Amino acid sequence: MEEVGIQAHAQPQAAQIRSVADAVRRRVLEHTLNNNGGYLSQACSSAEILATLYLGIMRLGSSQEPLVPRPFAGVPSSDNPHAFTGAGYNGPKAPELDRFIFSPVHYALVLYSLLIELGRLGPDALDAFNQDGSTVELIGAEHSPGHEVTAGSLAQAISQAGGIALARRLRGETGRVWVFMSDGEFQEGQTWEAFAALAYHRIGNIGIYVDANAQQCDGPMDAVMGIEPLAERLRAFGAEVHEVDGHDPEALAAPALGSGERDRPLVVIARTDPCRGLEQLRERAPKLHYVRFKSDEEFATYRTLLETLRQEAC
Numbered sequence: 001m002e003e004v005g006i007q008a009h010a011q012p013q014a015a016q017i018r019s020v021a022d023a024v025r026r027r028v029l030e031h032t033l034n035n036n037g038g039y040l041s042q043a044c045s046s047a048e049i050l051a052t053l054y055l056g057i058m059r060l061g062s063s064q065e066p067l068v069p070r071p072f073a074g075v076p077s078s079d080n081p082h083a084f085t086g087a088g089y090n091g092p093k094a095p096e097l098d099r100f101i102f103s104p105v106h107y108a109l110v111l112y113s114l115l116i117e118l119g120r121l122g123p124d125a126l127d128a129f130n131q132d133g134s135t136v137e138l139i140g141a142e143h144s145p146g147h148e149v150t151a152g153s154l155a156q157a158i159s160q161a162g163g164i165a166l167a168r169r170l171r172g173e174t175g176r177v178w179v180f181m182s183d184g185e186f187q188e189g190q191t192w193e194a195f196a197a198l199a200y201h202r203i204g205n206i207g208i209y210v211d212a213n214a215q216q217c218d219g220p221m222d223a224v225m226g227i228e229p230l231a232e233r234l235r236a237f238g239a240e241v242h243e244v245d246g247h248d249p250e251a252l253a254a255p256a257l258g259s260g261e262r263d264r265p266l267v268v269i270a271r272t273d274p275c276r277g278l279e280q281l282r283e284r285a286p287k288l289h290y291v292r293f294k295s296d297e298e299f300a301t302y303r304t305l306l307e308t309l310r311q312e313a314c
């Protein structure tokens with residue numbers, strides 16, 4: 001085990017996870033200001049979930065990839081031996097190590113920012129964000145840092161993760177598969193087909209964390225197509241379901257660490273606030289999905305907010 005450098009398992013302090021999550025929010029805000037646009041509310045809602053997964057739940061080895069991401073080398077095919085995925089940022093593939101499948105890939109900026117805070121990506125990695133020929137995509141894809149599959153068409157990753165989990169079980173591997181999803185993906189039919197398949201194959205080596213921020217691209221979930229009662233629906237589909245405060249690292253980690261062998265998927269519905277840590281964002285409700293500042297005044301307000309957050313962090 002030591003050769004692959006397992007980084008998560010000794011329990012970090014909740015305070016450490018909170019501090020990393022706040023740093024992720026600051027970095028995403030800074031990037032949103034510099035680019036006048038970004039998926040900012042996703043950082044507010046998911047920062048603790050992703051930080052808890054990386055620091056407190058998943059068994060991952062050290063990054064296998066350079067701090068400055070490699071350029072895009074083409075899509076995988078039998079004719080392209082150079083293609084690669086971004087999974088190496090999550091460590092090597094090994095039977096006893098976990099795999100991470102990142103599904104709502106418009107959250108990519110949040111994941112890149114977390115990888116930077118964790119030292120798995122260099123601090124300048126965002127310079128290549130959304131540039132032609134770069135893997136640091138606006139909408140992440142399989143070659144993007146921290147990503148293993150392409151899932152820009154939402155709700156595909158859960159099916160791919162289920163297949164990976166089944167294959168791992170058949171091979172006798174002890175590592176688990178962790179999936180991060182957004183609540184909007186539960187408006188998609190493929191998600192429910194995937195859960196039916198997970199139940200049918202009694203797949204217990206998979207854990208799914210859902211950022212239930214009650215938002216999607218057209219506004220509040222309930223105003224588009226409600227998904228509740230999500231926990232009851234998932235239980236009816238055979239999953240073990242926990243609902244937790246998605247900003248509380250201990251509450252987030254508890255279901256994952258709680259028990260040993262399972263014969264059903266674990267789902268943690270993390271109830272989150274899409275404005276957490278950036279109260280100013282509430283003024284933009286009900287549409288929070290993508291933030292572009294509308295005026296010089298708004299731009300200046302958020303610059304000041306970033307400065308305040310930086311000072312508070314010192």
Ligand SMILES: Cc1ncc(C[n+]2csc(CCOP(=O)(O)OP(=O)(O)O)c2C)c(N)n1
Pocket residue numbers: 042104106152153154155182183184185188213215216217218288289
């Ligand atoms: C299959 C598919 N349908 C629609 C979209 C367009 N789309 C992009 S993001 C998004 C909202 C998804 O909901 P969620 O991730 O919960 O929104 P957020 O919390 O980020 O606001 C949609 C519908 C897509 N990418 N894929």
